[in-house]
Amino acid sequence: MYIQSAQANSSTAEASEQRPHGQLVSRIVVDPPDLQAWREKLFNVDDTIILTNDQFETYFPHIDNVYSHRSTQKYKRKPFISHYWDCRMKGRPPGTPKSDDPSKKKRKRSARERDLCDVKIKITEYFPGATILPGDGDASLSLVSPSVYQTSQQQMFNDGLPRPMDAPVNGERFWTIQRVNGNGGNGKGDGVAGPHKHSLAKSDEIKKSTVQRYIAAQEKEAKKIQKPLPRRMSGAALATAKKHSREHELKLYAACFCPFSQRVWIALEAKGMQYQYCETDPFKRPTQLLEANPRGLVPAIREGDWASGESAIILEYLEDHNQTVPLSPTDPRLKANCRLWIDHINARIVPAFFALARATDFAKQSEYAEKLQNEITALVQAANDRGPYFLGEDLCLVDVHFAPFVLRMSRILRELRNWGDPVPGTRWQQWADALEQNPHVQATTSQKELYIETLDLFLNSRQPHGEYFGS
Ligand SMILES: N[C@@H](CCC(=O)N[C@@H](CS)C(=O)NCC(=O)O)C(=O)O
Known part of the structure; x- marks a missing residue:
């Protein structure tokens, strides 16, 4: 055939x-x-x-x-x-x-x-x-x-x-x-x-x-189409969510399948902040979510009478709000550099990731895998030589933006889209491993089945993660 x-x-x-x-x-x-x-x-x-x-x-x-x-x-x-x-x-x-x-x-x-x-x-x-x-x-x-x-x-x-x-x-x-x-x-x-x-x-x-x-x-x-899936948070993520289920003024509305939600969750954990984790199905449009983010997307946070959506904005807010564990460098040039590469992640890597995740045609998969790999290579080349993270030894906002997608490369793209693991011994592999092994990333990660089971949820999101036209 x-x-x-x-x-x-x-x-x-x-x-x-x-x-x-x-x-x-x-x-x-x-x-x-x-x-x-x-x-x-x-x-x-x-x-x-x-x-x-x-x-x-x-x-x-x-x-x-x-x-x-x-x-x-x-x-x-x-x-x-x-x-x-x-x-x-x-x-x-x-x-x-x-x-x-x-x-x-x-x-x-x-x-x-x-x-x-x-x-x-x-x-x-x-x-x-x-x-x-x-x-x-x-x-x-x-x-x-x-x-x-x-x-x-x-x-x-x-x-x-x-x-x-x-x-x-x-x-x-x-x-x-x-x-x-x-x-x-x-x-x-x-x-x-x-x-x-x-x-x-x-x-x-x-x-x-x-x-x-x-x-x-x-x-x-x-098979996935035939049988209903549990689609529930599991593993370390479930334990962390339970630990943060008590009422608190700072609330995170997040969904376990959502990479953008995971970014904010990683930052809250990395900073050791107190917060209330509220697992939220954005497709059901719950009132608390709509009040915090009228666009109805997760993640959103609320702190008293102030609320915001958009993972990148929330991460900046948390950074300004809590400096006990900084995730952004103080040097203005280094900081600008980080912003530039965060923009690269959001404007190039995320759409290329979604394009590949959506591609069921094998020839298209090769094409998009190549494009995604090229965008990643550009980012890796901009990273600190010694690593393991973007700026070197410490996790920073570039890593936080990137990590949920790196996790999903091995859990979704490798399983379904013929995506290759990083080549052993490369800086890319060193970084991907460091992100996988980071305790805050792990604390917000479910067992691997969840990511394939819920693939349709974030692919069907209203967000125009878009057609990828990267060249
Ligand atoms: N640009 C947004 C993207 C958020 C987003 O796409 N969230 C998806 C889940 S991964 C969502 O809430 N989808 C619900 C819907 O489309 O109705 C961010 O960075 O926060």
């Missing part, structure tokens, strides 16, 4: 380079012909495999669970780019910190031994117009001499799978996949690296392929 058509959103080298980490294709074909044979072939990678763009996009997402992306090599003035992937059974490289965040998805790999397999592959993507020529300076090319290629164009090989008949000739994008390492000799004495030390079935037990994850996400969404 062909699910969604290819979106040729990367017809140039630049577009390919901008793709998020490890993400090579932009469509899903659930049930293509000869799938089992193709999976075996792409698992074994006995010889260099040449694929048309169509073949690569169709079959690689069915086998990408076997491998994990390690690095991408770009070449100056060359019409190709190489992506290196290790067999997933090689395990986590030494030095990659494990997250001890209890709400983070538990990975089966934590129990697995390391270095169970040594197979590495190189996937080379040749841009339109590239041809395979010997001596082009790249090792992969010398493996594919014109005569080999000639043969591959003309024959059906003994695995019975069709070869790309026209890829390098008619100037379309094409791909090669080849082994660059393996478990020693393969016993044939032909210099070819050895095979995987496990079966394809074993790889399938360990991780689902992109296509399987796509199908699971679709099923999850379908």
